[in-house]
Amino acid sequence: MKDVTCPDSPLADLCRQRGLKLTGQRRTIAFVLSDSDDHPDVEELYRRAVAVDPRISIATVYRTVRLFEENGILQRRDFGGGRARYEVADGEHSDHYHLIDASTGKVIEFENAELNALLDSIVREKGYDLVTTRLSIVGRRKAGGED
Amino acid sequence: MKDVTCPDSPLADLCRQRGLKLTGQRRTIAFVLSDSDDHPDVEELYRRAVAVDPRISIATVYRTVRLFEENGILQRRDFGGGRARYEVADGEHSDHYHLIDASTGKVIEFENAELNALLDSIVREKGYDLVTTRLSIVGRRKAGGED
DNA sequence: GTAGTTGCAAACTTTTTGCCGCGCA
């Protein structure tokens, strides 16, 4: 009995496109991920997935997250703090970066074309083609800034 | 009996300057670190330290590395691969970045003034003061490059 | 029908911690 606990999602489609079996658990995890615009770690992902369908174990979340990463569906990020965090890989080219608030740990995403170009030229000059950039800037809110 | 297993080192001095007790183990670890220009993880550090003085436990390496980090002597880096890696913090301002060879995993350090300036202005524009930058670029050696 | 997937619990890996004797300042 195919007992659908949650609807399809863009990530579920991607999953099919890559020829991966779309099990109930994967559909759920894909749904949760499609619905997230932050950078959850595995435990947080597990919490959200269980809220949708309690028949998911954390081992499955780990396995799925790894599978999705290997298939270019997810990207692993490391913001310090010991646990891996994940976000949807937005195709080859909307490179974005992370500004981390030093006091709150909050992650702010941003893009910057000039930065893209500069990084590209630096790497090229050293004889490499740019594959991925991982940039996190830790910053402290300037005195006089709004709360 | 003060039984010196290894000489003082720039990091040992720094250690004293911060008012930290300079024990034999710390001197050894400081020595090993001063002597390293790569990015060892704790286990590698432990291996190198034990080679100098076998009376060191891995717990001490963990404790020392954390202590040094808290005192701005070391910086923790995350190149993926699960374990934290460390390098000597070169004072406030010789910010440098890492280019990681996608095929070999080799880490190439570089500096770039233009990049420093651009990052600084980006962060400032968002109302923050730059504290630290963590930038790793993964690149693949261009076809036709030397080996 | 079958190969691939899941849940569970146990194993593993990396890092932290409690306790007590010891060494640095």
Add this chain to the structure above:
DNA sequence: TGCGCGGCAAAAAGTTTGCAACTAC
């Protein structure tokens, strides 16, 4: 001499895996 440090081994925290049952295709 006193307070903090280090060794040891056990515990925590995060992640992976073996196995038998199950499910998508």
